[in-house]
Amino acid sequence: MTATVIRSTRGSQAVIAIAAALCLVAATLPLWGEPSWMREFVEIACYLIFAMMWNLLAGYGGMVSVGQQAFFGLGGYVMLALGNFGGINPFVAIPLAALVAALASLPVSKLAFRLQGGYFSIGTWVIAEVFRLSIANVAAVGGGSGTSLTALRGISRSTRENTTYWVALACVVASLALVYLFLRSKQGLALQAIRDSEVAAESQGVGVARMKLAVYVVAAFGCGMAGALYFVSNLRISPDAAFGVNWTAFAIFIVMIGGIGRIEGPVIGAVVFWALNKFFSDYGTWYQLGLGLLAILMTLFFREGLGGFVHRRLGFEMLPTRRILQLAPPAAPATASRLTPEVTA
Amino acid sequence: MRVDKVSKSYGTLKVTRDVSFCVEEGQTLGILGPNGAGKTTLFNLISGDVRIDSGGITFAGQDVSGLRPHQRCQAGIGRSYQVPHPFGNMTVFENLVTAACFGARVGERQAWDIAAGILDKTGLLPHANKPAGSLTLLNRKRLELARALATRPRLLLLDEIAGGLTEHEAAELVAELKRIKAEGTTMIWIEHVVHALMSIADRLLVINFGEKLAEGEPVAVMNSPDVRRVYMGLEA
Amino acid sequence: AGDGIFKIGYVSPQTGPLAAFAEPDAFTLEQVRKAVAGGIISGGKKFAVEIIYKDSQSNPNRAGAAAAELILRDKVDLVIASSTPATTNPVADQCELNQVPCITNDAPWQPYFFGRKGDPKVGFEWTYHFFWGLEDIIGTFSSLWGKIPTSKAVGGLWPNDEDGNAWGDGKMGFPPVLAAKGFKVVDRGRFQSPINNFSSFISAFKSGGVDIVTGVVPPPDFANFWNQAGQQGFQPKIVTVAKATEFPASIAAFGERANGLTVELMWSPAHPFKSSFTGQSARQLADAYTAASGKPWTMPLGLKHSLFEVALDVLRRAGSKDPAAIREAIRGTHLDTIVGPVDFRKGPVPNVAKTPLVAGQWQKRGKGLELVIVDNSQAPNIPVQAELLPIKYG
Amino acid sequence: MSTNFLQTAGLTARYGDAQALFGIDFHIATGETVAIIGANGAGKSTFLKAITGLVKVAPGALTIDGKPWGGRSPGDIVRQGIALVPEGRRLFPSLTVEENLKMGAYAGRPGPWSLARLYTLFPILEEKRKVPATSLSGGQQQMVAIGRALMSNPRLLLCDEISLGLAPIVIKEIYDALPAIAAEGMSVAVVEQDVMVAQRVSRRLYCFQEGRVSLEGASDGFSREQISQAYFGIQT
Amino acid sequence: MTETIVQGLLLGGLYCLFSLGLSLMFGVMRLTNIAQGDLIVAGGFAAISIAPLVGGHFVVAGLVLLPLAFAVGYGLQRLVLNRTLGKDPLPSLVVTFGLSIVIQNLLLEVYSASPRSLEAGALSTGSIQLGEELFVGTLPLLILGVALAATLGLQLLFSLTPLGRAFRAVSDDREVAELMGVRSANVYAIATALATALIALAGLFQSLRTTVSPADGPLLLLFAFESVIIGGMGSFWGTFVGAMVLGVSQQVGFRFDPGWGVWFGHLVFLAVLIVRPNGLFPKTKG
């Protein structure tokens, strides 16, 4: 039997086309935009990548980590060390730093995976603290006081800013594409299966332990990348800034607003977060308090998030991962007009 | 496939005691026994969901007792659960695609074809794009079977898939199982619906209190006084 | 439309553990805004002055981001910042990278300069700082400690942060100088703040015969130390710990046991200086603050005030919004401020100007405690108000 | 004395999207013993859960003493004197035998049953009262489960497959205790897979099939064939 | 060395108070309260605010604070946390995490970032001399005593009273417990109320022993958490011992090098996790 499977709709194709066009326009931003826009983009890009990784872990892998800042900070410090001491261009050091974070997550997972549920969350936090305290005792990177990235001194401001911006854009597009393709692939199926029932997934041939580890490592890679990127643009690092739990706090906020367990969730959440930040961040304490409250209210009363809401309203998924089996291939013109078969096997 | 003196305890409760049996390739073994006799536990031991305390399990000449469940599945042991465990948020079709991709280790495209074929055969095709969580119990049980089939098993473990079926449905199921059997698949089937089991099993195994009570040719087993008393509750 | 307006960006830790430093901000800003309400004359033209105030949340990360926002979004002409290296360093780093003039204070110059990997031969291009340095505080403290007979054994409480690392540094910090002056230093190493148990310090201090305790310690840690010292019967004669005992609010938390604590004093109502733009004396400024806020005076009041004094002076002399012109004006600063003269031409290293430092002691005056000057060895022009008293134990 | 103190009319129940009961009409009189039989998944347990409030039903679907009680919390129902011995015993593992029994009295209904009286009924439990409940043998655990339900001094005792996983001899022991328990005018409804036992202990009998009542009437009024028919929907 | 251990045990007393509430809530509801540390800090600030209103003595402040905290905890569980319970741990984690942020910023707004402490009078520096060089502070000793009493009290409550049975029963099998007439929503609320009272007590002692400031919460949570895991989940004596182990480990770390004390505590925690994933005294069921 030959199956016809639909993997995207007109709507979702339009979304992807629009996104691609936006990316192209965005790539030319340094030619016509304000430097401050680039700066804002880079910052929000770091939050977005971090939040996407958290979503992958918590929303798809069922691992609610409060310690991803361990890899964020590690990424930042490795980038700095490579740049300041290794003489490597910090932009080149970003992927290397992400790689180191991914490698570091292997032994870390051995510890963290011994805990489940809420204990996993706080356990990962303890591990992040161990990272923070360890780095804080390394005098070469300034100990508890932190240090500055000197490797970029001497490069003109506009070159530095434009490059940072392009690198950030590339990182965001790459992470989004990676997550999207991953979730559309076989592995994505396995991940969803694990989320629904670990026992059954295991009995259907899915290597649950390996899959979870893979997700954890990928998330560490992404978080490390976000961290390296952030500190390339920020130029100053300290253990408290790099390993602060507020990174995870913002990620949780972004994901809960946008909709947990959906690819577009963090993107929507990040846009909302950016807007809130722009208009309210000067309210300091009250702003943060409001974010916390909003996360609570979303969880209690609006768990699908904005992404879920939009999905219900639009009637189609913006970035679908589903496989819809076309039931009667030749007939059913009504469906065919709405749905476009993408792949036929 | 052979099971050699396997035992399992939960705390002080010995659920399986030194059970041994073997199934020839292509044959169908039926397992009977009162509730809580340890039948499902036996399946859990074979599929690897639960580790055995002692004894060994050999499948197709390979000792599988040390393998993880997913490895056993990939080795060809497919199972369905007594309490259905569908991937509730995925569609029925995706449930099967997952099983085919990872259990039978085929590529996506091929998995689609396998999945669609099995859906057709098991009558789930109309439900293909529904979330599995929205199925009725009956269809969930069908899905259990379909998903197990999608892993292309050489040995199929079926846990009470006929329970609650009407006469007509049960007959259809038996016919389907006979087809599967004819393709050369080995089966072990736990079932309380005795007549359905009788119509397909080559041999029967009766378990009581984690121990083998009787084993052998179906009619002979069913007529043995022990079985009539313990299982059917009939004073022989 | 920015012509004719000088924009000053101001970063300060309004919230977070360092918030005590920002307590006088509201008062200072109001005072400055009133003073420049009619604009200032620079290069013969009239400029309005706009001040944009950002919170660092006591987080170096936020401080850097706030500076970047000021530079890139608000397009400020001059960035100023103050209160600990955690604020000054990231802000100055941002300014240096974005080529915007920057003036900071209220952080010893060594953590500022060397903490930012500055080279004494080269200096920085855009960023300037005025405050005292470790040589002043070491000088003041050692002079202070010589005033009464002690065992000359000094116990150090230096945490693992910007300040602690600089103060306790084996080459630039307290230990070598104290050793040269005949003090014995008992240093158990940098501790990770917050820390809730000092018993290992206390037993080391006791066995080392320590009579003098010094350090630069966040208030909660010091509270722990001080309580536990009491419990363990450790009774040093002198306790001179920076940060923890600088602020009336944290002193109030220690209650009676704050009596006799000593601290470095960078500004007080008794300082014989006047504001360059309000003409107030130090006493008048303190009184005005107390009248407006109902709170006792605190050291950052003078420091914040002086920061704006320098900023406004620089802008008056700059003559235009050109960053280079503003930078030249900073370089040429020679101004008598409420914390003393600021002169960037002399500095110990490029980009740094020094202001005077004395030492004070919390002494019982009437019902409450008051911070009075007890040592002026490093700044003889500031008069001493009282004798140093050893801490009394009831 | 055929006052039907508890009655259901057109009772339906669902688990999420899956409907499990499709309009059950059931009644039981004070002092009456009724059996419910049916295949796996027929909905027997669900029916008992619906009565006790664990599964939500429409207010009018369940009447106690002529008043609607559907949709109330399990606590409200137990205070009305309806106690359930749940399927699979479900003792509290971290409580001792005696603590488990005391939990039964949590609702505080006055009545004849006390720890002392239970211990005379099941002396073995007094011996074991300090040990964790789950370390008992299956039959003893079932005694605890029954005792726990009795401690609430119910007017109606619902027993869900209390013979599950028990040796026939133990089953006999427990069912022999039932008349003594019911002697004081307590109603009893037993769910049982073993038809013979069900017929023996009850006065009337309901047979469930796929969420519907397929047979109802006096227990001794049915032939084995009739019951098989109602049970599986097929001829054995 | 003796001194290090004695000091470690005294520190453990405080950690034990930090962690009992966490242990209780997890034991009854499988709920991990990320706001634990911030609630402790809030308790400390509440005590500081109440003390001057009732004449300044901390004992009186405590007597006012405890019922107040009980009520707050009851309301919190009834109105907020009960909605998050279920098989999926995510909602309760996100909500308590959000709560932690809300509490921190609320405290910052109300009390500012300045650290504050509760006046303990002579108690704060009082001590008992045990050996030539061995002083034991009266206040830490009192805290250890209270921790011991609280552990014992909880253990007795759980093992001897109907409420304790209900706690355990609901934790084992909520559905069947409801069949017995237990109102689980209410039982949960009482558990959280008790936990919150303990948390407030911990906060009171924290503000007596040292200072509290709004940003302190997360670290306190980690200490509480480590105590619970080291001891083994769901047993109060385990938590007590876990707190002692953590206190002594940190103290040993400090003795070795003041920069590594807390770090060493974390390391011991991770080591326990590797060697005995279920803690030193896991609760055995069945």
Ligand SMILES: Nc1ncnc2c1ncn2[C@@H]1O[C@H](COP(=O)(O)OP(=O)(O)OP(=O)(O)O)[C@@H](O)[C@H]1O
């Ligand atoms: N995870 C477990 N922990 C403790 N006891 C268990 C566990 N799983 C099963 N048991 C016990 O093992 C015994 C056998 O259970 P099993 O599920 O194998 O029975 P079964 O023969 O499949 O019964 P049924 O016909 O009802 O499906 C039962 O007494 C059951 O309570």
Ligand SMILES: Nc1ncnc2c1ncn2[C@@H]1O[C@H](COP(=O)(O)OP(=O)(O)OP(=O)(O)O)[C@@H](O)[C@H]1O
């Ligand atoms: N918690 C649940 N969630 C979803 N469906 C359920 C649940 N419990 C039972 N069901 C389904 O409801 C239907 C009736 O089940 P029920 O347990 O009442 O059957 P039963 O007659 O007691 O069977 P058994 O003899 O196996 O105990 C079945 O289809 C079952 O799968």
Ligand SMILES: [Mg+2]
């Ligand atoms: Mg079974």
Ligand SMILES: [Mg+2]
């Ligand atoms: Mg049942």
